[in-house]
Amino acid sequence: MNIDKILKELTLEEKASLCSGSDFWHTEEIKRLDIPSIMVSDGPHGLRKMRDDTDNPNEAIKAVCFPCACALACSFDRKLLTTLGKALGEECQAEDVSVILGPGCNIKRSPLCGRNFEYFSEDPYLASQLATAHIKGVQSKGVGTSLKHFAMNNQETRRMSYSANVDERTFHEIYLSAFETPVKEAKPWTVMCSYNRINGEYSSQNKLLLTDILRNEWGYEGLVVSDWGAVDDRPLGIAAGLDLEMPTSNGKNDELIIEAVNNGSLSMKDLDKAVRNVLTLIQKAEDGYAPATKWDKEKQHELAGKIESECAVLLKNDDKILPLDKSAKIAFIGEFADKPRYQGGGSSHINSFKVTSALEAVKGMDNITYAQGFVTDRDETVDELLDEAVELAKNSDVAVIFAGLPESFESEGFDRKHMRMPDCQLKLIDEVAKVNKNVVIVLHNGSAVEMPFADKVNGILEMYLGGQNIGTAEKALLFGEANPSGKLAETFPEKLSHNPSYLNFPGNMDDVDYAEGIFVGYRYYDEKGIKPLFPFGHGLSYTTFEYSNLTVSENEIKDDKTLTVMVDVTNTGDRDGMEIVQLYVSDKESSVRRPVRELKGFEKLFLKAGETKKAVFHLDKRSFAYYEPDIHDWFVEYGEFIIEAGSSSRDIRLSTSVYVSSDTKLPVHFTLNTTCGEINSIPEGRAMFENILSKIDCDFGDTASDDLGASAKEMMEAMIRDMPLRTLVTFTNVPDITRAKMSEMVENLNEMLAEK
Missing domain, CATH: 3.20.20.300 (Glycoside hydrolase, family 3, N-terminal domain)
Structure with missing residues (x-):
């Protein structure tokens, strides 16, 4: 053409x-x-x-x-x-x-x-x-x-x-x-x-x-x-x-x-x-265009199940309840075991050529029985279904409840009003937990949910919306044919009000203020010191991993260079498994507010039992930079940065540090509305600040010797740091501090910075 x-x-x-x-x-x-x-x-x-x-x-x-x-x-x-x-x-x-x-x-x-x-x-x-x-x-x-x-x-x-x-x-x-x-x-x-x-x-x-x-x-x-x-x-x-x-x-x-x-x-x-x-x-x-391309739906169905088995997240596994003993009496409870919710509603809704449920996947296992437990077309407890499920759980070694959000709770076109699961499901979980101490929850949902039952059950397996072959993946994970390796890509807060957007979602009619700024997700929970239900990056395995030998290629670099970071990971358990190593970076001391840590690298390693492998990361300028509106670009502020290797955002195993410098300087132009503290924040202005402070100190010299002592002097210095230069002119009675002299000092400082 x-x-x-x-x-x-x-x-x-x-x-x-x-x-x-x-x-x-x-x-x-x-x-x-x-x-x-x-x-x-x-x-x-x-x-x-x-x-x-x-x-x-x-x-x-x-x-x-x-x-x-x-x-x-x-x-x-x-x-x-x-x-x-x-x-x-x-x-x-x-x-x-x-x-x-x-x-x-x-x-x-x-x-x-x-x-x-x-x-x-x-x-x-x-x-x-x-x-x-x-x-x-x-x-x-x-x-x-x-x-x-x-x-x-x-x-x-x-x-x-x-x-x-x-x-x-x-x-x-x-x-x-x-x-x-x-x-x-x-x-x-x-x-x-x-x-x-x-x-x-x-x-x-x-x-x-x-x-x-x-x-x-x-x-x-x-x-x-x-x-x-x-x-x-x-x-x-x-x-x-x-x-x-x-x-x-x-x-x-x-x-x-x-x-x-x-x-x-x-x-x-x-x-x-x-x-x-x-x-x-x-x-x-x-x-x-390749018109001869063949589409093997059955092969892709198998692929969908394999992919899901590597995505599911084991959130909780007390007393090593999972994987399940194949010889135990196991109750599968919940409509999602038979009719799984495996995709969302709206424009992405696929007309699946087949669906494999967990019940279908375990056909032939005579030790597994099933009770529907609840309905998904309405949030209403059906007593007959509840009673049947509780009785089945009472007579089983383990109860596995397949629960989550029905499509009516989340879809394209509308937002959820709360983070709760249906009340009928929560009641079912409570009643089953009363009669059986071995309860596993398998979740089907498209986003985070509150879990008032988290302390009442032994295991929680998050499948999310796992595609049409979700049942095959569920069987493999529940019985240890596959080892869970997924990690949460979002934080699960204990309750909705902990979320940073809580007061501004979904906004005031057609205005939505993103008032939380950069503190989205784990950035907010870390900054506020709020313990989430399950943190970003969290996910358990049927084996264990140990981190060692965190090293950096340089102790100090310029921001136009690349830093190589390496860490050894060892599978210390008796099963093969995969570990997702997460690399976080934080600015130890910044002049602007920055998150406690930010994800800047991740690697997924397959490790046989007893095997050690090295995870390698490459950090460039953007790994250390924040976006600076004054220059409309990314900026690295000179200083020490902490490099952390962790299994989640709240499970940091090792840390080290590196100094990063930059040739980029932020544009600085001082006026009489500039505060003394801002003047003092750059090397070129410190002499000017000390000069001003010494004159003020003379004027208020008796302050330091009164009953308040040194604290009064500290208070005065703090006040001066936050004062604009123009205010000092009128606030003080020092002959050397006049508007004309202040303007002259500011002009000289600006000329010095411009020449540099």
Whole structure:
């Protein structure tokens, strides 16, 4: 396809039409110029392609549902995400789908977000790494992805109109950095803008977001597509960098584009940029098309189960209740054992060609009996079901309760109102725990839940929404055929009110203030000293691991160099297993408020019993930097940084330190409104501060010798540090401290800094 030639031959009307879909899932074709239509389809954990025999976009072909992102993230495994991506790419090729819509890497700001099951983590580094691996896997098969939802789509309530009001530092450190690495390293064919506004401006027409940051700062060269129905002002969107509107507007927005070009409010240059990006996407799809690709659904069903077995998180295992003894009398209780909740609701809902439940997976094991226990279509205790379950538990060695959140509790389109599980399930757990001391809870949920039963049961196995073969994974994990290796990608607080966004979620009508700033997830719990129910990065195993020999390649580095960190990990148990080593970094003493620790590396190691392996990490400038609004860039402040290796954010095994320096200096310009303390914060200003302090000390000399003694002097010095220079002029009665002399000192200091 000769895109330059085509651009010259296209009419204005044809250019406008290419900037919108032809229907719900296809781009526009122009037959006279041999421009084909390509198909995009929902993902991201399976192919949700509309059937050919229907006009209903919600009637999809039979496909394979893999574990959702909430589960996948707990694998902390880049290779696993790439393997998943390759499987999705093969599905798309077999079904002639050019772009699969995903992955989603929005931050889990609150556990109440109804779409959390589609997102990876509360931590931007983890989310960015897994999204990058996912995209690389899909696109290695000649199929495009759509990194979404760019940006700050962190709730479903009023999602098409609310404004996410956020400061510049938080915007970059938490919410944009999750997207930055996938854009730069994986180069997704498309990026999907979100529905919401950011600081008052819709994402679909936000030039700062779509052009200044995405294209100019990050160097993105792909296509930007709207979320379905996210467009507000179409011509303004094109000028801001939104190339393709989906789905079709039935020609209405085409007319607005034509009108805007004709009246000069939209330049032909901006329209041509959008058209070029659409044509480039079509060309990529044509070049990557592999029609002979086979789709082995049964093989992918097996893969879905294997992936889930490496994602599930063993949260609690008192008295080593797991793995279960295969000869014991075991009660499986709960409707999810028979009809598992394995995926979320909404646009990612897969029409699974088969589903394997835990009950089906254990067929043939005569020592396992089943009671339904509760219903999922309503939160109401059915006495007959409850009594049957309690009686079964009473006569069993172990009771395994399959519980969690029904789809009515969490889905795309609405947010949860609380973190509780259904009352009928909680009552069931309480009653079973009264008659059986050996209780294991197997959870099916898309986000964190409160667990009032945590101290009443021996074991808790978090499966999240584990895909259509969840039952096979559950059997393997419960009976020790697989060793749990997942770690939580989000914090489970003891109760909702502990969450940092509690007072500001879901906001005040169309205004949502991100008042917690950078303190999202574990960053907040660590800063506040709040003990969570289960911390970020937590996950148990059937074996044990020991850390040793944490080393760094240098004791002091410049921020343009890379630091290598290594730590030895030994499997000290009697089972083979996998350990996720987490590397955290903290600034020991910073002039700005920073988190206690931040995840900056992770490696998943498979270790045979008794084996030792070395985890190796590479830390660059961004591992030590914070985003500095004064320079609109990342900045490393000179000082000592603590490097921590841990099994979770609250289980730090080893630590060391390194000094990091930078040639970058923050711009400093002092005025009479600058405080004395700010003057004293830089070496060049300390002499000036000491000079001022000595004069004030003379004026208040008697203060130090009165009954209050030294404390009065300290109080006065503290007050002076926080005083603007202009206030000192009027507050003191020192002849040498005049407005003119203060202005002269400030001017001299600014000149000295400018020369440096």
